[in-house]
Each structure stands twice: as C-alpha cells, then as structure tokens.
Amino acid sequence: MNAEHERAWLLRGRAAAWHKEGLLDGAAEQAILAAHPQPWRVYGLLAQLVFFVLTCVGAGACYFFFALGSDTFAGLFTGVGAIALAELLIRAKRWWATGVEAALWIAGMLSLISTLPSSGKPEALLVLAAAFAVAGGRLRQPLFGTIAAGIVVHYFEERSDLGVLAALTIAALAMVALLRTWRRVSTEWLLILTTLVVPIAGRFYAGAEWRKTTIALYAAFGTLALVLALVKRHHAWFLTAAAALTIAVVDAARTIPAPLEAKLAAGGAFLLALSFLVSSILRNRTSGFVLTPATLTDFDDDLRLPPPSP
Amino acid sequence: MISLEPELHTLRGTIGDRAADLLIARERREVFSLYPEVRLLAWAGAMLLATAAGIILKDNYERIGPHAIAVLIALVAAACYIWTWRRRSRASIADDSVLLLGALLVSADVAFIESQFHLLGDAWYRHFLIVAVVHGLGAYLYGSRALLTLSIIAGAAWLGIEQGTINTLDTTQFSIRASLCGALLLLWRAVNRRPEFAVTFEHFAANFFLLAAMARTDDGGIEQAIACLATIAVAALVIVWGFRTRREAFVLYGFVYAVIAADVLLLERVKDEAITFLIVLVSMIAAIALLLFIHARFDQLGPERPSHER
Numbered sequence: 304m305n306a307e308h309e310r311a312w313l314l315r316g317r318a319a320a321w322h323k324e325g326l327l328d329g330a331a332e333q334a335i336l337a338a339h340p341q342p343w344r345v346y347g348l349l350a351q352l353v354f355f356v357l358t359c360v361g362a363g364a365c366y367f368f369f370a371l372g373s374d375t376f377a378g379l380f381t382g383v384g385a386i387a388l389a390e391l392l393i394r395a396k397r398w399w400a401t402g403v404e405a406a407l408w409i410a411g412m413l414s415l416i417s418t419l420p421s422s423g424k425p426e427a428l429l430v431l432a433a434a435f436a437v438a439g440g441r442l443r444q445p446l447f448g449t450i451a452a453g454i455v456v457h458y459f460e461e462r463s464d465l466g467v468l469a470a471l472t473i474a475a476l477a478m479v480a481l482l483r484t485w486r487r488v489s490t491e492w493l494l495i496l497t498t499l500v501v502p503i504a505g506r507f508y509a510g511a512e513w514r515k516t517t518i519a520l521y522a523a524f525g526t527l528a529l530v531l532a533l534v535k536r537h538h539a540w541f542l543t544a545a546a547a548l549t550i551a552v553v554d555a556a557r558t559i560p561a562p563l564e565a566k567l568a569a570g571g572a573f574l575l576a577l578s579f580l581v582s583s584i585l586r587n588r589t590s591g592f593v594l595t596p597a598t599l600t601d602f603d604d605d606l607r608l609p610p611p612s613p
Numbered sequence: 614m615i616s617l618e619p620e621l622h623t624l625r626g627t628i629g630d631r632a633a634d635l636l637i638a639r640e641r642r643e644v645f646s647l648y649p650e651v652r653l654l655a656w657a658g659a660m661l662l663a664t665a666a667g668i669i670l671k672d673n674y675e676r677i678g679p680h681a682i683a684v685l686i687a688l689v690a691a692a693c694y695i696w697t698w699r700r701r702s703r704a705s706i707a708d709d710s711v712l713l714l715g716a717l718l719v720s721a722d723v724a725f726i727e728s729q730f731h732l733l734g735d736a737w738y739r740h741f742l743i744v745a746v747v748h749g750l751g752a753y754l755y756g757s758r759a760l761l762t763l764s765i766i767a768g769a770a771w772l773g774i775e776q777g778t779i780n781t782l783d784t785t786q787f788s789i790r791a792s793l794c795g796a797l798l799l800l801w802r803a804v805n806r807r808p809e810f811a812v813t814f815e816h817f818a819a820n821f822f823l824l825a826a827m828a829r830t831d832d833g834g835i836e837q838a839i840a841c842l843a844t845i846a847v848a849a850l851v852i853v854w855g856f857r858t859r860r861e862a863f864v865l866y867g868f869v870y871a872v873i874a875a876d877v878l879l880l881e882r883v884k885d886e887a888i889t890f891l892i893v894l895v896s897m898i899a900a901i902a903l904l905l906f907i908h909a910r911f912d913q914l915g916p917e918r919p920s921h922e923r
Contacts, residue, residue: 314620326632334627339620350908353865354901357872361897368890403901484616491615536642537614541650564668571661575707575714578655581647582705590644594706597646 304343304399304443306486311339312400313488343399354402362410366417378418385411399442408438409447425461428454443489449496452477453504460508467517470505471524474498474543478528481539495539498528499546506550514554521551536592616640648706655710663717670725679729683722690718697755713759716751720744720763741771753807761810765817769794788828788840795821812860819851819863823870830877837881844874852907859914864907872900 304312318335321327327335346354362385369377389407392398412434419430432454439447452473460466477497485491502524509517525547532540556566585594618640625633638644666686674682693715697708727733727740748764751757772790795818802814826847829840848871855863879892 310617310620313615314617317617321632321636326635327628331628331632335624338624338627346908347861349862349865353869354904357897357901357904361894361901364890364893364897368887368894371887371890481614484614488615535614536645538649541647545650545653564665564672567661567665567668571658571663571665574654574658574661575710576658578651578658578707578710579705581651581654582707585647585651586705590638593644593646594648594651595644595646597648 308341308343309443309488310486311341312343312345314339315341343397345400346402351400351402351405355406356402358403358406359410362406362414366410366414375418378414378416382411382413382415382418385414405438405442405444405447408442409435412438425458428458428461432458439493443487445489445492445496448493449500452497452501456501456505456508464510466508467505467513467520470501470508471520474501474505475524475527477501478531478540478543481537482531482535498539498543502543503546503550509554514558518551518554521547521554525551652706652709655707656713659710659714659717662714663721666718667721670721674725674729679725683726683729686718686722686725690715690722693718694751701755709757709759712751712755712757716748716760716763719747720767723747738771738773741767745771752810756807756809758810758813761813765798765813768797769817769821772797784828784832788825791821791825791828795819795825812858815854815858816862819854819867822847823851823867827870827874830874833881838878841874841878845871848874856911856914859911861911864911868900868904868907872896 315336318327318332322329322332362381365384366377366381369380385407389404389411392401392404392407398404416430416434421427432451435447435451435454438444439451456466456470456473459469474497477494481491481494481498485494502521506517506521525544528540528547529544531537532544552570556570559566582594585592588594618637621628621633621637621640628636635644666689669677670682670686677685693711697704697712697715700708723740723744727737731737733739745764745767748760748767752761752764772794773786798814798818798821802811802818805811805814823844826840826844830837830844832840848867851867851870852864855861855865855867876893876896879896880889883889883892
C-alpha cells in the first residue's frame with residue numbers, strides 16, 4: 304500500500320467521523336469516499352484482531368502437525384509457505400490490513416527462526432527483533448515495529464544492564480521524529496506506539512538500586528514530552544508525558560514513609576482537581592486548546608470510560 | 614505528525630468553505646481538543662480514590678471503628694452524588710468521574726456494612742441486589758451508562774454469576790443462572806426508555822447467553838455435544854442480531870464463540886495428536902473463509918441502526 308492509499312484510508316475513516324460529528328452531511332461524506340477510493344481490502348481493528356488470531360492458530364497447528372515428523376521441515380515448510388501465501392494475498396488479491404497477511408508473515412518469520420540452531424546468547428534476541436522488523440517493514444505494521452524496539456531494549460538489558468536507558472533513548476528519538484510531518488499514516492503510528500509503549504516496557508528493567516536515577520530519567524523524559532505536547536499539540540505526547548510522569552511519581556512515592564491509602568488518595572484528589580481545573584479553564588473556548596468531544600481511536604465509544612452526563 | 618491539510622484544500626469545493634476551514638484548523642492544531650486527556654485524568658483520579666477507600670475499609674476499620682468508617686464513606690459517596698446533581702446543568706467531563714466514584718463508594722460501603730454487621734444474615738448475597746437497584750436508579754437519574762454497567766454486574770453477582778463462579782459452581786447451575794441473567798436483561802431492555810442504554814443491555818445479554826451455553830462444553834459425553842451445538846445456535850443468533858443492528862462487534866464475537874464450540878465438539882472425539890493438529894488447521898482455514906464471506910455481506914449493509922428502529 305503506497306502513501307497515497309494510506310492517506311485515502313485515513314481520510315475515508317475521518318470522513319465518517321466528521322459526518323457523525325455533524326461537520327459534514329451525507330452527500331459530502333459520499334463525495335470524499337468517491338474522490339478517494341480504497342483499492343485494497345482493509346478491515347477495522349476488531350476484525351483484523353479476529354482474523355489475526357484465527358490465522359495464527361492455523362499457522363501454529365500447521366507447524367506442530369509437521370513438527371511431529373521433523374522440526375526443521377516444519378519450520379521451513381510453514382515459514383516459506385506462510386510468507387508465500389501472505390505475498391500472494393497481498394499482490395494478487397490486494398489484501399492489506401485484514402489481519403491474515405500480518406499473521407502469516409509473522410508466523411512465517413518465527414517458523415523460519417525456529418530452524419536456526421539455538422546459541423543461548425543474548426544476540427539471538429536481535430534475530431527475533433529483526434524478524435518483527437522485517438515483517439513490520441514489509442507490511443508497514445506499527446505494532447510489529449514497536450515489538451522489535453521492545454526486543455532490542457530487552458537485548459540491551461541482557462547484554463549490558465542498560466534496558467531503561469535504551470528504552471528512553473529509542474522513545475526519545477521516536478518522540479522527536481514525530482515532530483516531522485509524515486506522509487504515511489503507518490509511520491506516524493509506529494512513532495506514536497514507540498514513544499508511548501517502549502518507555503513503559505523499559506521501566507520493568509529498572510533495578511531498585513537505580514531508583515533515584517530512574518525517577519530523574521522518567522521525570523525528565525515526561526517533562527520533555529509534556530513541553531512538546533503543549534507547544535506542538537499531539538495526543539501521543541500528552542499520553543507519553545502522563546505515562547512517564549506517573550512512573551516517576553509512583554517510584555518517588557515509594558520512598559515516602561506514608562500509608563499506601565494516603566498516597567493513593569492524595570494522587571487521586573490531585574488528578575481529579577487537575578481535571579476540574581483544566582475543564583473550567585477551557586470551558587467555552589473555541590480555539591487553541593478546547594474541550595469539544597473527541598476520540599483518540601475508533602474504539603473510544605466501545606471501550607469508553609464513564610459517558611457524559613446529560 | 615500527520616496532516617490531511619493538502620487533501621482538505623482539494624476538497625474545499627466538495628465540503629464547503631466553512632467545514633474546510635474548521636477541519637484545516639484542526640489539522641494545523643489551531644483547535645486541539647483535550648477532551649480525551651481530561652477524561653482520562655478524571656477517571657484515573659476517581660479510580661485512585663476508590664482504591665484508597667477500599668484499602669481504608671479493609672485495613673483500618675478496627676482502628677477507626679466500623680460504624681465511623683461506614684458513615685464516613687457513605688457521606689463521601691452522598692457528597693459525590695449531590696455534587697454531580699447540582700452541577701448537572703453545567704456538567705464537565707470530570708463530573709462523570711465524580712459520579713462513578715460515588716457509585717463505587719456505595720458498592721464498597723454496602724459490602725463493608727454487610728460484612729461487619731450481617732444485617733441480611735444468611736441472605737448476605739442480597740446486598741448485591743441492593744447495590745444493583747441503587748446503581749440502576751442512579752443510571753436513569755443521571756443518564757449514566759457507567760452506572761448501568763455497575764448495576765448489571767451487581768445484578769449478575771446477585772444471581773451468582775461473578776468472577777470465579779464458573780469454576781466453583783456446578784456447570785448446570787452456572788448455565789441456568791447466566792441464561793436467567795440474559796433473559797432479565799432482555800426484559801429490562803424491552804421496558805427501557807433510554808435509547809442510549811439499549812446497546813449495553815444487548816452486549817451483556819449476548820455474552821450471558823453465550824457463556825451459559827459455553828459453560829457446559831467442559832462436560833463429557835452427549836451433554837457436551839448438546840452444549841457445543843447450543844453455543845453455535847446462540848452464536849448464530851448473536852451474529853444475526855449484529856447484522857440487524859449493523860454492529861460488527863456482535864458478529865465478530867458471536868463468530869469466535871461458534872468457532873471455539875465447533876473445535877471443542879470435533880477435538881474431544883479425537884485422540885491422535887496429528888489428527889488434532891490437522892483438524893485445527895482445517896477448521897481455522899474454514900473459519901477464515903466463512904468469516905470473510907460473512908464480513909463481505911456485513912460490509913454491504915448500511916450504517917448502524919439507531920436502537921428505536923430495531
């Protein structure tokens with residue numbers, strides 16, 4: 304799928320949302336759909352998830368069926384077969400975001416890796432990361448790219464006990480890269496997921512002896528994200544700031560000798576008060592930062608938090 | 614960051630100057646909604662406070678005294694309800710979280726009072742019914758789907774369906790209770806006069822009926838075969854409902870339940886490992902093909918139908 308088709312896909316989704324919001328009438332929405340056709344077979348995230356799981360189970364059954372004879376043959380047959388089938392579906396049938404081709408590609412890569420001799424060295428992790436990176440690059444699948452980044456972080460932790468630093472460095476690079484205007488939606492999503500998820504994964508590698516350093520690093524990273532969010536305005540930076548500052552505050556709170564319930568109550572009261580403060584400041588504003596109903600994903604309505612009162 | 618500004622400039626003639634200017638302002642982030650962030654902040658604050666209250670109830674009742682603590686939590690809960698009610702004409706996003714906090718405190722307080730004072734004696738489980746009624750009334754009074762969800766969960770707990778009971782209850786008992794719960798929800802949906810609540814009833818009812826059917830697929834022999842076929846039949850009804858209401862989620866999870874039931878039905882009768890893997894492989898290919906067909910039919914339908922037209 305080229306950049307133009309990715310943008311058409313995004314625009315078609317946005318057109319439906321704008322129609323739902325009342326910004327466009329049905330005719331304008333239809334005109335946008337007609338002006339930006341989507342030649343690929345693409346599905347929504349929920350359907351992709353179901354197809355992905357079904358295909359993974361099928362590919363796993365295929366591997367284990369042949370593994371009853373030979374592991375190497377199972378790995379090669381499933382690996383080559385799955386990737387070939389995925390490419391056939393993409394090139395001949397123009398399947399892109401159905402979940403099937405993504406599952407076939409990653410199952411194929413993992414099957415091929417299973418044929419390699421086990422070394423037990425941390426460098427083996429890089430092979431796994433490369434598998435996700437190759438699949439992610441071919442399919443422009445941001446989740447695979449983020450998983451690859453997460454595995455690289457794990458490698459640095461295993462190799463040099465530098466998991467936290469690696470996570471924050473990768474995330475900072477992704478955060479800064481998000482400043483650029485990208486043509487491809489998939490690149491934007493890769494950077495968003497990497498900025499948001501990798502620092503959270505990195506926290507799991509923070510040792511107790513490095514607590515003060517961890518607090519300082521996450522506080523600095525969160526502050527940078529918050530400044531970028533306020534100046535350049537992107538939801539990803541706001542969420543990243545929230546996640547990083549939460550990690551810093553939770554770790555800092557552990558050093559305070561107060562009952563857990565008191566710390567939770569103080570934190571909860573602060574967040575609630577902050578939300579009221581922001582709500583009252585932004586009330587009735589129509590430009591700059593506003594509070595008009597908006598969603599981060601297509602699923603906010605389905606997975607929604609407490610709904611607005613009448 | 615991504616921007617659809619170039620596309621919006623070319624669409625100006627189609628969507629009109631007013632809509633184009635508004636949407637371009639959004640793309641340039643001259644208008645940027647903090648709605649998701651503020652909602653998340655308020656929700657996290659309410660959850661932290663509710664957790665703190667839970668810990669206070671659990672760990673401090675001997676020190677503070679059960680009467681004092683029960684009254685204190687009740688007062689805070691009442692304050693939350695009154696606060697939200699008094700601000701209903703100028704409610705912000707954060708007010709919904711205060712209401713949710715009040716409801717969670719009511720749930721915790723009723724459970725605490727029952728555990729301390731045994732007011733209901735052997736019929737202790739009826740406290741779930743009290744909670745369900747209170748939250749149900751609150752849901753209608755405040756028009757809150759979050760409170761409705763709490764009410765349904767408490768009602769299901771009163772009927773004996775809660776986390777863990779699927780493992781402790783006799784499967785027949787669980788199945789009967791889950792079916793009863795689903796039926797009561799359909800009845801409630803029929804007399805419900807708030808259209809925005811309909812989809813919540815439908816999702817819960819569908820899942821209770823599906824769980825009721827699935828519960829007995831662990832039984833052996835003919836009962837298991839009947840349970841699998843019943844699950845497939847209920848799943849088919851849920852899929853039909855998804856088509857009727859144009860809601861993809863019903864179609865997808867109905868389909869997943871049906872695939873699991875069909876595989877259980879087939880695999881329980883096979884002892885050979887190779888045939889097991891082969892059946893899983895073939896069944897997944899068949900499931901993907903069938904879901905592609907169903908999804909293609911679903912895509913041909915129009916947009917989602919409002920609840921009053923169903």
